[in-house]
Amino acid sequence: MQSTWQALIWKEAREHRWKIAALTAVFLGTLLVGIWSIGPSPTVAFDVADGVLAAGVALAAGLLAIGIAAGEQSAGTIGLLQMLPTSTRRAAIVKLATAIAALAVPIVATLATVWLFAQLVSADVTPRGRFCGIENWYLARFAASWLGGASILLWMVAAGVNRCDEIRAAALGFVAIVFSWGALVLVAYLCGILGEVEVNEAPGYFMATSMLPAGILELPIDAAVHDAWEQELLSDRVTTSTSWFAVWLGTIWPFALAAVASHAALATWYVRRFGRVVPARLQTVESASAAPVRTAARADWLAPPRRSPVASLLWKQFRESAPMAILGAALIVGIFVVVALAAMRDAAGLGLLRREEFEVLALALWAYVGAGIALVAGVGVLMDDLKPELQTFWRSRPIAVGKWFSVKYAGGLVVTMIALLVGLIVTWSASWLFAEGGVAVSAEPDLPIIICMILALQAAVYTAAVAAMAWLRHPIYAGILALASPMVFVLVISPVANRLSSADRPLPEILLGLAIAACIAALIAAAWYAVKHDRGWKH
Structure with a gap:
């Protein structure tokens, strides 16, 4: 034994x-x-x-x-x-x-x-x-x-x-x-x-x-x-x-x-x-006459119900995704301020006093912290709703599964991306306060392409996390699998781009964007199929 x-x-x-x-x-x-x-x-x-x-x-x-x-x-x-x-x-x-x-x-x-x-x-x-x-x-x-x-x-x-x-x-x-x-x-x-x-x-x-x-x-x-x-x-x-x-x-x-x-x-x-073990609260028995009054008082502060299921789902998804998205923006700003203070104290040690270096720091924080927040946010989109008790409830509601999935996916993605972009804008603006001079990175002609590529990769990580959660139904395993999503870009897209391009004929950036968009579309289709037919891992 x-x-x-x-x-x-x-x-x-x-x-x-x-x-x-x-x-x-x-x-x-x-x-x-x-x-x-x-x-x-x-x-x-x-x-x-x-x-x-x-x-x-x-x-x-x-x-x-x-x-x-x-x-x-x-x-x-x-x-x-x-x-x-x-x-x-x-x-x-x-x-x-x-x-x-x-x-x-x-x-x-x-x-x-x-x-x-x-x-x-x-x-x-x-x-x-x-x-x-x-x-x-x-x-x-x-x-x-x-x-x-x-x-x-x-x-x-x-x-x-x-x-x-x-x-x-x-x-x-x-x-x-x-x-x-x-x-x-x-x-x-x-x-x-x-x-x-x-x-x-x-x-x-x-x-x-x-x-x-x-x-x-x-x-x-x-x-x-x-x-x-x-x-x-x-x-x-x-x-x-x-x-x-x-x-x-x-x-x-x-x-x-x-x-x-x-x-x-x-x-x-x-x-x-x-x-x-938290001690249970002592429950008191209230009289039948006081119950309606207490219930009415509690309902006074509630907002009127939404007129459409889509509005209700958007409100619900915003309440679920906003805290993590705001945390991501706060982390970007907080880390930027910490590094900026250290750089202002000792420029020789860290070498961060010029404007372009602060702007590069803002871009790097937005890219890396944003990818981590996108991963966690993607896992959280379906984490609670795919539990058996909640899944039985929402499948009984008068809304199509496809519309339910689309609203949750798009709502979480938009909230997360907007909050992370706010963090980038704040840090980018703050770089003008901390810096003493230099050439702005915003003058670089490739900056819009870099920002679009980072946005696409963050969306890909978010989508990979949603798809992994839809199939695995476990947040830790879904997070681990979503970690491998950047490998798809390195393993498939990057080698193909290198083989198709040359020194005199570089591959247009639009083709790379279309390749990433195709990967995102495939992940969305896989996640939707798992949710619609309830094909996830039952454990």
Whole structure:
């Protein structure tokens, strides 16, 4: 007979196995497609692996985090978990350990693929590791990726624990990460310690940095500096206790201890709060004569009902999509302000004082943050409505399935895109306030094409998330599958465009736009077919 721990481990292993497989497939697919599209050389493999690990680990950590923070509540199984003859803290411990261990699998698979590729091509091109004195590139990348991803995961689970669904958990996690970094940069800006400062000059700043999400990766400690500090620590010149303390601050250990303490506190917060039973409210029996009066009073503030089903659906979808869209715009503006403050304090360190550089920053934030928000918003469009109890209800309403799907899809897309564009406009306008000079990027003739391409890719990610949710009916799996949607552009559209174009006859941009539009149309058709015929994965 299995013990309680064994049963919980078996349960989490069963729930995470397909997540691990999907994440590994996305990591390896992106790596191989990147190597194939750029050029099969060891240097390209290392560069592509750096990009895959930098972006993929953060997204994978977020998806795993919202799954263990709100998955039981979203699936309605938290009550069953609370009825087990054991504390829910045990389940939380197993969930957290399983998610952190699962995060290591795609990292190891990516690094193993790069090592195998380098051995097959050339074994003498491995770059040097640059993380906490680790010389080996593979070990350095594994340690940095896993520790950074685990840090993001712990921050997101602490912020999103016990939320009613994964979308709200993701929103709170994003807010916690951006707010924590923004608060540190603002305090450092006011204190005048931003920029290229030494660790022993501002130990408190770097101590706080190590406590933040993936902050340990931002410490200015590499192999050469670590070796120099070790030499000074062992030399005879260090005689006083103050000197010993100053040299000790130049090593990794105080910051590692601070990081461990802060993240242990986050893990403890999650474990203690997970599955907490909220006491039920005491219900009072009201008299039959007071019931009509109370009901009428409650109905006074309600707006009159909508005159058409389409207007009702649009109002409902706006209320559902607007919070995440507004959060995306706020994240774009917030990150831009944080980076701008840091740039104004130390122009030599970050090199962001010219107008065109601020405008490029605004475009980059809109592109990357917008893609992440579009993914989450696309998953949320059908997440609640495809649950059995709600699906039975809306299918009984006097509205066609095609019209219902079209209104929800288009309404969520328009709200999300408009809010993200507002964030771009605000940051683009703010670049004129922060900058001291330079040539505006708006003078570039290709700027409208770049903006249209980013809009198309964000719409493609949103549509891929909607289609994945329609077929998989699970937000985590849908999010993982939607992560692979940019691979379609690299694997299909980009190689075809390169083969059809040449130096003297470049391929018109309209053809690339039509290719992306065809992909979006195919995804819309797939999602509509799954919704109309209820062909999604029943689990």
